Amino acid sequence: MYRQLTADPSAERHRRAYSDRPGGYTFRLDDAELSRFRAMAENAQRHEDRLWSRAGIGAGAAVIDLGCGPGALLPVLARRVGPTGSITAVDADPVACAAARHVATELGTSTEVVCADATDTDLAPGRADVIMCRNVLVHNGARAGALLSHAAALLRDGGHLVSAEPDVDGLDFGAARAEREYDRRWAALMRADGNDPALGRGDRLADLLRRQGWRVVDQLCWTDALVIDRSPAWAAADAIVGRGFATAAELADWQQALERRRAAGPLRCSLTMTAVLAVPPGGSQSR
Ligand SMILES: C[S@@+](CC[C@H](N)C(=O)[O-])C[C@H]1O[C@@H](n2cnc3c(N)ncnc32)[C@H](O)[C@@H]1O
Incomplete structure (x- = not known):
């Protein structure tokens, strides 16, 4: 699947313009990433059902998936909003958009x-009941x-953000x-770009939203x-490696360790997520 997506040289050129800069999105999409996103999306809806229901992610809802990546969440959202709902999936990475479009063709829900860029989409203001924004x-x-602030503009009055x-x-x-x-080293690179790799710990995400004027209605933490x-x-x-956070020799060492470990079977790991339900500055009371 990933090879098909990157076969279009113009998509690859746009992707490079988007991500090959300090502060740009540093992940490359490939099959391992696609399966990780899918597993995380299925787990998310199980663990966050309470928040999603309170947000109104149910039959007929208009949902925007902001930063949709390869569209892992689209089947999960489509199951909830059904044929009368709609999904708008937004991503700045053309390779991710191509993957999301591929997923969208197989859904029974109207999906665009x-x-x-999620900071400025050109979508009509006030069109969404819910904005989902994860990872x-x-x-x-x-x-x-x-x-x-762009997410706030896209929500209708009474709409909700689910941020995870x-x-x-x-x-x-x-x-x-x-x-x-x-x-x-990856966490060090994120910090150098002004990101907080521990954003999903404790109250950090809720505090970030509050600093931007959002009212936090509910919050939960779970381990994937x-x-x-x-x-x-x-x-x-x-x-x-390109930005000097590891040498090529270190990478080669880690690659060997990866191959040895792979021979012993898949890697089990745990990842803590925080999900927050919030209403925008000036937004009306949540259900
Ligand atoms: C880690 S992936 C998560 C994908 C999806 N939300 C999920 O959880 O499965 C992050 C995605 O957000 C996109 N992204 C990050 N910042 C963005 C921005 N400012 N505008 C549009 N897309 C963005 C990236 O291109 C990437 O596809």
């Missing part, structure tokens, strides 16, 4: 995929405020030492037990 603010550091972010600092790989070390092929940090390998 828009390739745009996105953690990559947006200084731009989080602009993203949240990981605690990347707390990723636990058990005995896989190379993965742990690699992850430490993932069985994955490799640490998510591998998706940021180009940026980690």
Whole structure:
């Protein structure tokens, strides 16, 4: 699937313009990433059902998935909003948009995929009952405020935001030492870009929203037990080495450790997520 998506050279050129800059999104989409996103999306709806229901993610709702990535959440959202609901999926990465479009064709819900920056989408204001934004603010550091004020404009009066972010600092790989070390460099790169890798820890996400004037209505924290092929940090390998947070020799060492560990079976790791239900500044009372 990933090879099909990157076969279009113009999509790859746009992706590079989007992500090959300090502060840009550092992950490369590939099959390992696609399966991780899908597993996380299925787990999310199980753990966050209370928040999603309070937000109004049910039959007939108009939902925007801001920073939709490869569209892992779309089948889950489509199951909830059904044929009378609608989904608008937004991402700045053309390769992610191509993957999301591919997913959208198989859904029985009206789904539009828009390739745009989440801080300025050109979508009509007030069109959404709910904005879902997950694993996105953690990559947006200084731009989080602009993203949240645009999200507020896209919500109808009485609409809700469901925001969920990981605690990347707390990723636990058990005995896989190379993965742990690699992850430490990734977290350092995130910090250098002005991101908080522990955004999904404690009250940090809720505090970020409150600082931007949002009212936090509900919040929960859960731990995702993932069985994955490799640490998510591998998706940021180009940026980690390209920007000097690890040497090519270190990467080669970690690659060998990865191959040895792979031979022993998949990697089990735990990742803590915090999900927050919020209403925008000046928004009316939530249900
Ligand atoms: C880690 S993925 C998460 C995808 C999806 N939300 C999920 O949880 O499965 C983050 C996605 O957000 C997108 N993204 C990050 N910042 C963005 C921005 N400012 N505008 C549009 N997309 C953005 C990235 O391109 C990437 O596809």
